[in-house]
Amino acid sequence: MGIVHQATLTPSKQELVESWLPSRGWAAGRTIAEKVAEYRLDDPAGEVGVETILWRAADGAVLQTPLTYRAEPLAGAEEHLIGTCDHSVLGQRWVYDGCGDPVWATTLVAAIRTGGTQSPMFFERDGERVDIPARMQVRGSGSAGSAEPVDTVDAVSDDGDVTTVSAGAYDFAVARVVGTDLGTGEHLSGTVVASGESAVLAVLRD
Secondary structure (H helix, E strand, C coil), rough: EEECCCCCCCCCCCHHHHHHHHHHHHCCCEEEEEEEEEEECCCCCCCCCCEEEEEEEECCEEEEEEEEEEECCCCCCCHEEEEEECCCCCEEEEEEEHHHHHHHHHHHHHHHHHHEECCCCEEEEEEEEEEEEEEEEEEEEECCCCCCCCCCEEEEEEEEEEEEECCCCHHHEEEEEEECCCCCCCCEEEEECCCEEEEEEEEEEC
């Protein structure tokens, strides 16, 4: 469960992602038309923000961008840094492509293996908790009681509209363009609440 700060980010998340997309082969010159939805997963240590945003591109494709937000740079992850921003409550944040961040990998694997869901979100108003309705509902297909945490991300590579990640004991595929065939295996699926659109978002590979 996570608290959402009523804060201003400069530059905004969309501005950061827009500046990064041209460097991604799967973006293929696409531009963002609108934000579709987002879902968050909990860092077990409570230190790193883990959020995945889905954007609709001008050509109609839905792009998936896992992001992590850190209070300090992640050592050895310079190639995965999207940029920095100033958070009006938390101060400077380093924003990474989640596919290169072991905390994101840990939360994704745990959700897939244990049948986990998105984290409930809320903000505080006058000392009272106000729940934020989920704009996207996700669920893992597994039923294990736990999952081994990920200490390092060993390799990240793009193959068309799919990013493959090797992280510790796990290999998984992430749909950068939602709806891309990821193959079979334990997976994370998601449904956009407003439209009912559903898709497999990530798959663990044997």
